[in-house]
Amino acid sequence: MLMDFLLLCCAFLLGAAAYNDTHIGAAASTITHLHFYMDDFYTGPNPTALRVVSGRSLSPDNSTTTTSPRQFGDIVVLNDPLTEGPDRGSARVGKAQGFAVRTSEGGVVSDLHLHLFLEAGEYNGSSVAVNGRIDMDTEVRESVIVGGTGRFRFARGYMLSRNYQYDLTNGGVVELNVYVQH
């Protein structure tokens, strides 16, 4: 069952079959689809993320202060479990470790830097590095896979994240779909 979260969606050959370019030594390349949920809780008995720097309103007189629990300049550190299903008790398949800086007034947009480190299945021990501009007002946020380790060496791709059950004050559960070419 634990393997179910790894959906090998499609694999195809790039290079050799498509064109003859001996210069780049075109190797077989695979696209792997990973699907899991990220527990990103700032409050409650077992928080997984922590605000380590509190930002503030962009305007000196606070005239544009929003009611958002997030502020421009907040820095948060994440050590978020990745689970097969959306429930907190669901099988753990890895962890998302990194940080985010709130880069908009009201802190609704973040610059995100994460490593998704897998701890189960055929990619146990491998990781991908993710950079993203996360706008929480957007239903589906797209981030960039900028590299990887282990089985994901030379990785590139993209990640789609969507709130499963989430609010700006407490955090919650985010659904992740990762498409990695490696």
Ligand SMILES: *[C@@H]1O[C@H](CO)[C@@H](O)[C@H](O)[C@H]1NC(C)=O
């Ligand atoms: C690809 O190009 C190399 C170098 O020109 C040539 O030796 C080889 O036969 C070519 N392979 C194919 C499958 O066309």
Ligand SMILES: *[C@@H]1O[C@H](CO)[C@@H](O)[C@H](O)[C@H]1NC(C)=O
């Ligand atoms: C604006 O808000 C910050 C943070 O709450 C506070 O330290 C500062 O004194 C406020 N400035 C004014 C002019 O009210």
Ligand SMILES: *[C@@H]1O[C@H](CO)[C@@H](O)[C@H](O)[C@H]1NC(C)=O
């Ligand atoms: C993942 O790999 C680690 C280190 O090799 C191992 O201890 C662990 O049992 C593996 N986990 C699973 C679920 O296979």
